Amino acid sequence: MTIRTDTPAHSLDDIRAAVTRGREAGRAWAALGARERRGALLLWKRALARRTEEFAEVIAAETGKPVHDARAEVLLTLVHLDWAARNARRVLGRRRVPSGLLSVHQRALVAYRPLGVIGVIGPWNYPLYTPMGSIGYALAAGNAVVFKPSELTPGVGVLLAESFAEAVPGHADLLTTVTGPGSTGAALAGAEGPSGVDKIAFTGSPGTARKVAAACAATLTPLLAECGGKDAVLVAADADLDAAADAIVWGAMSNAGQTCAGVERVYAVASVHEDLCARIVSRAQALPHGEAYGPLTLPSQLDVVERHVKQALVDGGRAVLGGPDSLRDRVLGPVVLAGVPEDSPAVTEETFGPVVVVNPVPDMDTAVERANASAYSLGAAVFTASRAKGLALAERLHSGAVSVNSVLGFAAIPSLPFGGAGDSGYGRIHGEEGLRSFAAPRSVTVRRFAPAVDLTSFATPREKVARAVELGRRLHARF
Structure with a gap:
């Protein structure tokens, strides 16, 4: 073609x-x-x-x-x-x-x-x-x-x-x-x-x-x-780490990361952080180069991706997979970063490339706080063994859409609205x-019968209007 x-x-x-x-x-x-x-x-x-x-x-x-x-x-x-x-x-x-x-x-x-x-x-x-x-x-x-x-x-x-x-x-x-x-x-x-x-x-x-x-x-x-967005995935200590890693890799790397509601940030409870990183790296390494996803459609986007990765390392983050050298080919290699400071561009700005930051947090309250700190507010995901806990966490996130135990689950459900707030638009x-x-919307009223007291007519005696208004006031004062 x-x-x-x-x-x-x-x-x-x-x-x-x-x-x-x-x-x-x-x-x-x-x-x-x-x-x-x-x-x-x-x-x-x-x-x-x-x-x-x-x-x-x-x-x-x-x-x-x-x-x-x-x-x-x-x-x-x-x-x-x-x-x-x-x-x-x-x-x-x-x-x-x-x-x-x-x-x-x-x-x-x-x-x-x-x-x-x-x-x-x-x-x-x-x-x-x-x-x-x-x-x-x-x-x-x-x-x-x-x-x-x-x-x-x-x-x-x-x-x-x-x-x-x-x-x-x-x-x-x-x-x-x-x-x-x-x-x-x-x-x-x-x-x-x-x-x-x-x-x-x-x-x-x-x-x-x-x-x-x-x-x-x-x-x-x-x-x-x-x-666009800077979507976060929250991973609780009781989460299925294999399912979370699989979803994170797909959400971060599919379409070369060029997805407005793609995964760019992960906040995992510290007790499972290293294990989750290892599983993410294993799956990302297994992606067939040049087949799982294509090149960046907009060549100038490479400058943004490269700046984010390099600055993350300068700021004290570490590359657990890939790094600047992964960005040399026409089809970029997957990059997984960890321990990146929250004020680094890789965390605060939309990267729009096959890069994901996986940071540890002490608890899910912190994860929610950091997810909500972004200027973007489009999508998010939560991984936990408890559906009730997942729904409760979803309620606390500011994102316009949240998936529990999946990523981008809302994209294929046409009855669900899609959109965000802040830098994600409106x-x-x-x-x-x-x-x-x-x-x-157009509002229409059809008069069915004459009311006992017509408040929209000068012909209604002022005393009747006053009594009707007072009755209404008393009702609203009581109930």
Whole structure:
């Protein structure tokens, strides 16, 4: 598979034209109703499933990841698209809510309407799965989408739009891909003037997210930002160390560590720390070089990885596997560090490479404290023999998602929301919250009968109003 190099650099005018076409197509799409949209999206899902190999080859060619990893990415995409299509009507359909004693004469209803046109700015590390967490849910909610893929993976974005147009004839303008460098994404967000989108869903670094947020602020365009993480794994003394080591190695090394919710920090109780390190090293050493994961997709990321590893050693940490010499090949060797000070960049900054820091802690309270000390707050994991203990620890972590006795367990469960706080961004994709992220709630009341005392009419005698207000005050003062 040849990497696509013929994609144009779309301008603000191109983007505005795509938004205009999308808005018209979106009106017709919204008018179809949830049942018809579900059928169309499931047609697309089945078409994507039949083209898994084609998508996997493009993903592998553009990112460098092994094709078996790319196939798994396509599968995750299918799972989420299926859920969004099948659940949008239930989640976003009109429903009745309690009116309360004061407004018992009113029927209260909540419904959701599409926002209009959603601008999606996608990343290069999971160029299909991650943006589809916004695209699929936005379409299911009745919106049109203008998608700007990473300049490193434009072919995936182009193929995605083409596949939708072929699978759902008559709705080609509903999903448009625009390509180009970072300036194209900035234009979509409004940095060069209003693009016309009604919301931006962005995935990338915190620094870029701040620039996107500033551009959105000029037009009060809502922003959903997913900005990476520095995920921690907490390992208790009673944990299954083999299971923990296996999960840590996969969470830290898969996709060459280029996973926003990948494992970058481990806090293990001191009594099992050395044993856990040995098991992690054994599994990491056994990874077939060049087959378990591919090279760094963004070559400049090597500078970050190398700086973190070297500084960790200068700061007093030790390399229990690998080190600076492991970073010489095109495919980096796994690096396991231990005893790294908590203020070292390898602990505080996102590394985004096949590097994991495994530090000892005196107890799980300290582990929770250190996990929560990060500026990032995306995902985390806890390993312990006690499910109750695991859930209790999960409740204390600030992360947006926590797995107990696994890592990234939430990624393949489409009903669970995904997102973080702090430098990990804000807003949620996936699940019911993900669908509602791309819809606007609308409150409706229907007057059922005339109330005994109408508080919204000047015709009601002032004395009756006063008595009703006093009665209400007394009730609330007692209960």
